[in-house]
Amino acid sequence: MTATTTALSLVGDEQVLRTAALLRPDDDPAVVAARAAWSALVEPGDGVAGALIAACGPVHALELALSDSAALPDLGDPRAVSEARARWLPRAHPGAVVDALRGCHEVGARMLLPGDPEWPDMLEDLGPHAPLVLWARGEPDTLGAARTVSIVGARAATPYGESVAAELAGDLAADGTVVVSGGAYGIDGAAHRAALGAGGPTVAFLAGGVDRSYPIGHQQLFDRIRRSGTVISEVPCGGAPTKWRFLQRNRLIAAVGLATVVVEAGWRSGSLNTAGHASSLGRPLGAVPGPVTSAASAGCHRLLREFDAVCVTTAEEVRELWGGGGGSSSAGASAADPDRRRLLDALSGRTPLSPEELARRTGLPLERVRGLLGMLGLEGRVQRTEAGWTAQTKV
Amino acid sequence: MTATTTALSLVGDEQVLRTAALLRPDDDPAVVAARAAWSALVEPGDGVAGALIAACGPVHALELALSDSAALPDLGDPRAVSEARARWLPRAHPGAVVDALRGCHEVGARMLLPGDPEWPDMLEDLGPHAPLVLWARGEPDTLGAARTVSIVGARAATPYGESVAAELAGDLAADGTVVVSGGAYGIDGAAHRAALGAGGPTVAFLAGGVDRSYPIGHQQLFDRIRRSGTVISEVPCGGAPTKWRFLQRNRLIAAVGLATVVVEAGWRSGSLNTAGHASSLGRPLGAVPGPVTSAASAGCHRLLREFDAVCVTTAEEVRELWGGGGGSSSAGASAADPDRRRLLDALSGRTPLSPEELARRTGLPLERVRGLLGMLGLEGRVQRTEAGWTAQTKV
Numbered sequence: 105m106t107a108t109t110t111a112l113s114l115v116g117d118e119q120v121l122r123t124a125a126l127l128r129p130d131d132d133p134a135v136v137a138a139r140a141a142w143s144a145l146v147e148p149g150d151g152v153a154g155a156l157i158a159a160c161g162p163v164h165a166l167e168l169a170l171s172d173s174a175a176l177p178d179l180g181d182p183r184a185v186s187e188a189r190a191r192w193l194p195r196a197h198p199g200a201v202v203d204a205l206r207g208c209h210e211v212g213a214r215m216l217l218p219g220d221p222e223w224p225d226m227l228e229d230l231g232p233h234a235p236l237v238l239w240a241r242g243e244p245d246t247l248g249a250a251r252t253v254s255i256v257g258a259r260a261a262t263p264y265g266e267s268v269a270a271e272l273a274g275d276l277a278a279d280g281t282v283v284v285s286g287g288a289y290g291i292d293g294a295a296h297r298a299a300l301g302a303g304g305p306t307v308a309f310l311a312g313g314v315d316r317s318y319p320i321g322h323q324q325l326f327d328r329i330r331r332s333g334t335v336i337s338e339v340p341c342g343g344a345p346t347k348w349r350f351l352q353r354n355r356l357i358a359a360v361g362l363a364t365v366v367v368e369a370g371w372r373s374g375s376l377n378t379a380g381h382a383s384s385l386g387r388p389l390g391a392v393p394g395p396v397t398s399a400a401s402a403g404c405h406r407l408l409r410e411f412d413a414v415c416v417t418t419a420e421e422v423r424e425l426w427g428g429g430g431g432s433s434s435a436g437a438s439a440a441d442p443d444r445r446r447l448l449d450a451l452s453g454r455t456p457l458s459p460e461e462l463a464r465r466t467g468l469p470l471e472r473v474r475g476l477l478g479m480l481g482l483e484g485r486v487q488r489t490e491a492g493w494t495a496q497t498k499v
Numbered sequence: 500m501t502a503t504t505t506a507l508s509l510v511g512d513e514q515v516l517r518t519a520a521l522l523r524p525d526d527d528p529a530v531v532a533a534r535a536a537w538s539a540l541v542e543p544g545d546g547v548a549g550a551l552i553a554a555c556g557p558v559h560a561l562e563l564a565l566s567d568s569a570a571l572p573d574l575g576d577p578r579a580v581s582e583a584r585a586r587w588l589p590r591a592h593p594g595a596v597v598d599a600l601r602g603c604h605e606v607g608a609r610m611l612l613p614g615d616p617e618w619p620d621m622l623e624d625l626g627p628h629a630p631l632v633l634w635a636r637g638e639p640d641t642l643g644a645a646r647t648v649s650i651v652g653a654r655a656a657t658p659y660g661e662s663v664a665a666e667l668a669g670d671l672a673a674d675g676t677v678v679v680s681g682g683a684y685g686i687d688g689a690a691h692r693a694a695l696g697a698g699g700p701t702v703a704f705l706a707g708g709v710d711r712s713y714p715i716g717h718q719q720l721f722d723r724i725r726r727s728g729t730v731i732s733e734v735p736c737g738g739a740p741t742k743w744r745f746l747q748r749n750r751l752i753a754a755v756g757l758a759t760v761v762v763e764a765g766w767r768s769g770s771l772n773t774a775g776h777a778s779s780l781g782r783p784l785g786a787v788p789g790p791v792t793s794a795a796s797a798g799c800h801r802l803l804r805e806f807d808a809v810c811v812t813t814a815e816e817v818r819e820l821w822g823g824g825g826g827s828s829s830a831g832a833s834a835a836d837p838d839r840r841r842l843l844d845a846l847s848g849r850t851p852l853s854p855e856e857l858a859r860r861t862g863l864p865l866e867r868v869r870g871l872l873g874m875l876g877l878e879g880r881v882q883r884t885e886a887g888w889t890a891q892t893k894v
Contacts, residue, residue, distance in 0.1 A: 149869075151853065180886050181853055188855070231885050268791055348866055351873070377873055384876040384883060393788030393800060396663055396812035405788060408803060408810035411879075415803035415810070417791035456575075458546070460582050471743055474544075478746070478772055481779045488779060490626055491575050 111167040115141050117198050123205040127215045137201060138162040139217055143237040143340045144200040145169070145192045148352035152188035154232030155179045162236075170196055207341025211315045213241045222248055224360045229385050235338035235356065241314045242330035246305045247360060251281040253422060254361030254382070256354075256375045257291025257368045262400045265291055265368030268392055270298035272365065275419030277304025284309065284361050286353065287326065287335070289319055291367045291375075296329060305333040307360075311353040312345030313337060351377055358382035363425035365390040365416060369403025376403050383411060388425035390416035443468055447476050448485070448495065456492030506562040510536050512593050518600040522610045532596060533557040534612055538632040538735045539595040540564070540587045543747035547583035549627030550574045557631070565591060602736025606710045608636045617643055619755045624780050630733035630751065636709045637725035641700045642755060646676040648817060649756030649777070651749075651770045652686025652763045657795045660686055660763030663787055665693035667760065670814030672699025679704065679756050681748065682721065682730070684714055686762045686770075691724060700728040702755075706748040707740030708732060746772055753777035758820035760785040760811060764798025771798050778806060783820035785811035838863055842871050843880070843890065851887030 115121075115137035124136035139162050146153040156165040159177055168176060168185070169192055176185040208215050216223055216238040224247045227234045255273050257265060269291045273283045277299035285292040287308035299306035308329050310318065314337050317323035326335050338356065339349055354374065358364050358381035366389075369375040382389045391413035394401030407413035416422050443466075450465040451457065459477060463470040477493055480486040486493050510516070510532035519531035534557050541548045551560040554572055563571060563580070564587055571580040603610050611618055611633040619642045622629045650668050652660060664686045668678045672694035680687040682703035694701035703724050705713065709732050712718035721730050733751065734744055749769065753759050753776035761784075764770040777784045786808035789796030802808035811817050838861075845860040846852065854872060858865040872888055875881040880891050 152855070181856060184853060184855060264790060264792070351870065380873050380876055384873075392791060393796070393803070393810070395659060395790055396787060397659070401788075402812075405810050405812050408788070409816070415788070415800050417797075417800050421804070458576055458579060460547075460579065461576065475746065478775050481775055 111138070111141075111163070111170045114170060114196055114198055115166065115201055117202065120198070120202050120205065123202060123209055127205060127209055128217075131217075134163055135161075136215070136217075137205070138166045139237050140204045140215070140340070141166055141196075141201045143239075143338065144204045145195050146236070147191075148235065148338050148349055149233045149355060150188065150191075151232040152179065152184045153192070153236065154234060156185060156188075157236065158232060169193075203342055204340035207313065207315055208239055211241060211341060213239050213314050213341065214244065216240055221245070224248075224252075226252075227356065227359050230355060230359050233355065234359075237340075238336055238338055239314050239340055240334050240336040242334040242336075243305065243332055244334075246282060246307055246334040247336075249280070249282040249305065251426075252284055252307075252361050253281050253426075254284040254357045254364040254378070255291070255295040255367060256285055256357060256364065256378045257295075257366055258370055258373050258375060258400050258403070259288050259290040259292075260370070260400065261290035261294065261368050262394075262398060264394060264398070265392075265400055266294040268394075269294040269367040270301075272298075272367070272392075272416075272419050272422055273306075274298035274302040276422060277302040277306065280304065281423075282307060282333075284357055286310075286357055286378075287318075287322055287329075289321065293322060293325060295367075296325060300328055300332065303332075307334045307336060309353050309356050309360075310335060310337040310345065311339070311349040313339050313341040313343040315341040316345070318345045350374065354378040355381040358387060359385055361387060363388040363390060363422065365392065365422055365425075366404055366407060366413070367392045368394060368398075368400040369407070370399055371402040371406060373403040376407065379407055379411065379413065389413045390422055390425050392416055443472060444476055444480070447473060447480070451486060451493060451495035453495045456489050456494050458492045462493065506533070506536075506558070506565045509565060509591055509593055510561065510596055512597065515593070515597050515600065518597060518604055522600060522604055523612075526612075529558055530556075531610070531612075532600070533561045534632045535599045535610070535735070536561055536591075536596045538634075538733065539599045540590050541631070542586075543630065543733050543744055544628045544750060545583065545586075546627040547574065547579045548587070548631065549629060551580060551583075552631065553627060564588075598737055599735035602708065602710055603634055606636060606736060608634050608709050608736065609639065611635055616640070619643075619647075621647075622751065622754050625750060625754050628750065629754075632735075633731055633733055634709050634735055635729050635731040637729040637731075638700065638727055639729075641677060641702055641729040642731070644675070644677040644700065646821075647679055647702075647756050648676050648821075649679040649752045649759040649773070650686070650690040650762060651680055651752060651759065651773050652690075652761055653765055653768050653770060653795050653798070654683050654685040654687075655765070655795065656685035656689065656763050657789075657793060659789060659793070660787075660795055661689035663789075664689040664762040665696075667693075667762070667787075667811075667814050667817055668701075669693035669697040671817060672697040672701065675699065676818075677702060677728075679752055681705075681752055681773075682713075682717055682724075684716065688717060688720060690762075691720060695723055695727065698727075702729045702731060704748050704751050704755075705730060705732040705740065706734070706744040708734050708736040708738040710736040711738075711740070713740045745769065749773040750776040753782060754780055756782060758783040758785060758817065760787065760817055760820075761799055761802055761808070762787045763789060763793075763795040764802070765794055766797040766801060768798040771802065774802055774806065774808065784808045785817055785820050787811055838867060839871055839875070842868060842875070846881060846888060846890035848890045851884050851889050853887045857888065 283299035364382035678694035759777035
């Protein structure tokens, strides 16, 4: 930080404005440059920056952030902005902004801003923690699809986990659902590859800049993803994938999926962090079970036990997470059983009836009635009292 | 049925009363004989018999059931008893009662009646569907233990399922928990064997009489169970294990366990019937997950998805089903993390605080605070609003 750094010195540079105009010719270059500056100044998920920009717009927010003398807005916590400036100012040098813009231009990436048609609306659920910019490479509009699912899991996956991830992702991608993941080894890679194999689009959210291939062994995979899908990051080109950025990247994966599915995860896996974000955003959370003897499934079982994740074993069950299932759910299939239907019709919501009475009313054998009552009881559709059976009122 | 069959002709026989006195010398032979008669007359789970006996006592109930001219009690449904008599009377011949009593005596079994110290109190939760008699072979008082767990599952189990069943049952039996199961091939057998191997008592509920070994391949296993545990049935000696009796036997397994755990089960496994009974009795229900590629785990995953079973992977997690866990639950372990504790102390239930403010209050690094907030959010202990983080009021 230098005392002479100002918003003008940061984004008013001729080269900065020219590159901004090149990347987004239809926009005010000052706004584009200011967003790029914010992307270079802050770490992902910085809620103070988000709140300040929401309150003042990116250009004025940047002026406030960089001008020592300005009266700072309160944002609910009078010290928030002044403390945040201590984080931001060390990064405030003009080269950072031009590097971000030029890096984007050089690799043929797109700079996405909130409000763009391609900007995923679901990111707004992150509130002030929503990304300020996204840097994307590949096919436009992949994220604008109607259906997206996030499939994540352990890097140290087993053949079992990779095969289940591939099965789910391939099946979902085949019907046009966009498979979102983190581009890592293991489950992420298996999900991306299967989506590509099914001819479906897939999106990899990276923790570092989209000019880098991390992990390096996935360079070819990222090349393939860019041809039909998108590689995307909120960190500008040149940014390193730090631990913090991995954790924050997880919130984006969780936010853009209609549901998040964890396929394999160790007891303390980073995938649980993604699951936690999905859960706190109110997104449905699925976990794929595995052998209890497999450490790679321990995190999934933990999600089932402690965090109310839904047990998912097929793509159909994944679709049910967001209500996108077909007509073949078990409830649908069961209702098709005519004996069951007759029994449900014969039951009263108020008057308890004995199995014998129900056998008479339905014309079904008594043992069949008893068996069906047991199954319906298991499903919570009937209730047994001392006096007999009643239908459970639907909840 | 003959028109001349009466309660007296059924249980007043000299030989019946003598055998009754031999089996239970301290009791009124007429009561013992009447209970034996009921056991021979009705199929397991006959709620009309249960209600009639509860209303009139076993002796008078039998007189009413067998006397054509008696005014029958109403029991809420005026036709219930008259219809039930049509089921009972074809079996009412004196030989059936003496056979039940003599069969019991010949194999050295015990005839257990409600109210006996050995009679499991938990069976009373079955109401009129509770068994009328239990016929038991082996060590007395096995079922009187403080802790019982029912472990059931597929006959067509996999090596994985059998090994998990053995691990759970062995671990639970080692601390004195009585392992209850159904004596079948597969999971049941693995659970019984492991309990015996751990030197713990185990109880096998059979669908037929305890004089029979069904399945025949488990003859040696039943011999071993009787030496330190109990083989038990509500069907008198000589009774065949019919499909109906298997299903009704399941309600006893579910009723006597503090919790029921299903280890492996196919999509339509009989174990789901046991699970349904456990659930309708309000007993905690656990399901062991397995590979989604294994048909033998499909029923367990169904229990997790559709019936709110708890995912259990260790004996410790099984104990937690009935609140019998040690101090090593994850909540306990987590609370021991001092950073976590400091953060929870710093959070307010009402005033939202930013991560920056929480970092200042706790003296923890900001990134650590953010990481912990994410984990606590995952656990539902904190909540994020636009204005910051608050502690979740305990539920």
